[in-house]
Amino acid sequence: MKIKIPLLLPALFTLSIYSQQIPLDFSTNDDTFDSFDGSGFSFRPDVQDGANQVGQFFNNGSNPYQGFFINLAQPVVLDTDNKIFSLRFYSFDPNDHTILLKLEDSNNTDVQVQASFSVPSPSDWIDVFFDFSNAQDSSDGSSVNASGSYGRLTIFVDEGTNTPGTYLIDDITNGDTPSPPNNPNDIDVVYDVLVWSDDFNGTNGPIDTNKWFHQTQIPSGGNWYNGEQQHYTDRTENSFIEDGNLNIKAIFEGRIANGQGYSDQGYTKEYTSARLNSKFAFTYGRVDVRAKLPFGDGTWPAIWTLGKNISETGAYWQTQGFGTTSWPACGEIDIMEHGLHSLNEVSVALHTPSSSGATVNTDTQLLSDVANNFHIYSINWSPDKIVFLIDDVAFYTYNPSVKNSFTWPFDDQQYLLLNVAMGGIAGTIDPNFSESNMVIDYVKVYQNSSLIAEEKNANLFKVFPNPANDLITVSSLQKIDRLRLFNTLGQLVKENFNSTTIKVSTIDPGIYILKIESGVSIETKKILVN
Structure with a gap:
């Protein structure tokens, strides 16, 4: 789900369904x-x-x-x-x-x-x-x-x-060697160890707040992005567990012109829904989400991820102190969206600094009756590529030949989002719309043994700001023994002992690797110096 209103190319053009490199x-x-x-x-x-x-x-x-x-x-x-x-x-x-x-x-x-x-x-x-x-x-x-x-x-x-x-x-x-052609069936890393899941098999009622966070704060200006027309709430009317499924329900609350609607944060909207953030973030792995989608023109359900470091006010990880990076530099992976194309035609997309808003990194699949049939929407995200699958059949791969901060912000942690938006670029809402649910049977994240070991140490250290132009600070409950900063050629650029800071204002802009040593714990972080 595109998080910002896209800056459109000149009106002289219409969006092409063809794309190549x-x-x-x-x-x-x-x-x-x-x-x-x-x-x-x-x-x-x-x-x-x-x-x-x-x-x-x-x-x-x-x-x-x-x-x-x-x-x-x-x-x-x-x-x-x-x-x-x-x-x-x-x-x-x-x-x-x-x-x-x-x-x-x-x-x-x-x-x-x-x-x-x-x-x-x-x-x-x-x-x-x-x-x-x-x-x-x-x-x-x-x-x-x-x-x-x-x-x-x-x-x-x-x-x-x-x-x-x-x-x-x-x-x-331009004489450059092209990236290898997409080979969606060539999944280079198999992730088969379940590390986080929710099968929603608990008691009927509210969602598990140990796993999910309701994102309800409206962005600056009083509206969600892309001209959407809903409030996101934490009410059980809009998100709840029922018969072993998560339901995210979009509801028509009445016409504002008739003195109706739902008011929150000083604004009244005619529709309500829910937007859930996972309290789990990870780097690389496979995500499977089995879901049925809402029906009705103007509904815009999405299963997607954002960088844990996104500086979006009110997002869960931003409230936990990780919000250092704006969109799209944080990266966005749209595992499934419906409503941007024809009925039953779902889409996938990636948003990066190299292509955001009306991204060219996208594909669609026409499915059977998405409102009444469950489908499994998946990604297999490895250090080299992101493969998109539906019902375990791969159909689109993102694998840029040059992986840098412009094209590949996908070597840092991402978290999951589930939501149903209304209107905006999803089109005109059916005037007879009353309510409709996205019904999710389960959400599963798989990794392998080597990644699990890395993820256990991933939250030991926080590094901020990132990107940086002066001083980088490392925050941890553990004593920092040594900080070493390497360039992408593996050459040591800076080294500090018994310090939580390292100065970067004297080095050239670019991407660096910060190695943090604390006792037996060693962790590396990618740093962008402006």
């Missing part, structure tokens, strides 16, 4: 570009090699800003990836041409590079290059050494003219 060679239909303002895209055989499929790009000349875009399954991270892009271009006419290559993302300033060239005679494929270390800021045309993460690539041929034409493009690349 650099390089783009058009060998499969995944490399499909969306076209706009009278342009058109299709696949066709190479004019010189009929066995090679290429992309055909067509401008009809009706608009000077016709173009084509593709959402990338793995964003381009210009801080670490090669900044020089190239593509192969074939024109059926003898005219000179320009190609503008643009990288876009809701979290960064859009950047672009334009290349001008002459077409060979007779026509032949030519290589066209784009250097994003000498790019333009798309908003004002200023020169910029582009950096940041970009999830959309856009192409304009002869931008600013009304010149019609048909062109072939192939092999769009």
Whole structure:
């Protein structure tokens, strides 16, 4: 469940259902570009090699800003990836041409590079290059050494003219080796030791508050995110155990215009529901949740995780002193959402600094009657990949080739959330909606023996702030013997004895590993220095 209102890409675009990663060679239909303002895209055989499929790009000349875009399954991270892009271009006419290559993302300033060239005679494929270390800021045309993460690539041929034409493009690349293709059935680590669960088989009535926390505090501004229309409460009307199942019930409380609704924290809403945080957090493992989903237009049930370090006022782990990191830097794993697509079509997603809000790291599955049938929604989260499964069948894998704070905030602890939201980006609520439940049979978290040993020590030490730019403090009930800070090459950068602090203001920004030694206990923490 997206926790922030996404910054949408320009209204000129519609969200594409296709996504791929650099390089783009058009060998499969995944490399499909969306076209706009009278342009058109299709696949066709190479004019010189009929066995090679290429992309055909067509401008009809009706608009000077016709173009084509593709959402990338793995964003381009210009801080670490090669900044020089190239593509192969074939024109059926003898005219000179320009190609503008643009990288876009809701979290960064859009950047672009334009290349001008002459077409060979007779026509032949030519290589066209784009250097994003000498790019333009798309908003004002200023020169910029582009950096940041970009999830959309856009192409304009002869931008600013009304010149019609048909062109072939192939092999769009920046020279980097792509990440391995998704192999969802290749689960690299098996987690088979049950470490935490709730099967809800206790007495009918309230939830187990030793395991779950009701998150009810409204964010600043008086509304939950994404235009949602509910209050979350800790009432047994909205969350309760019944016949061995957890029920999270969304309820219509009456029209505000009629003097009805539910009031809390100075605001009145027409709907109530519940949002539960687990009082258990973990790093790596398998999560299985068996659930039936609520029915009715506008219902938005979610099973998901957030980083334990999220600085969200009112979240359980924030109230316990762990709130050091804003969203999406904390990471978010959406194990199941329903209501963002068609009826019975559930979705999964990952939100990271490299792709958040309207993330490109997402997939959907069409299931049978999710309101009346139980399905098991799962993730298998290892140090190398996150595999999503439904009813024990894997269908989507997140495995970025470059794992850093932009793409992979998933080597720190996450906790579980269960909730049913109403409205917002889930769409218009059925005017006849009365109430409906998400019914959960069980929640199970599995790890293996090595991870269990690590998790036992995970709460011995707190490190704050993180990210940091001056002084890092380690909090523990145990005496700290030594702190050592290593860079990602394993080189010792700082060392302090018998101290709970270590100064980082004199070292370069980046990711570091802090090793904490206290008696026989040794723990490592990832530190981000700004």
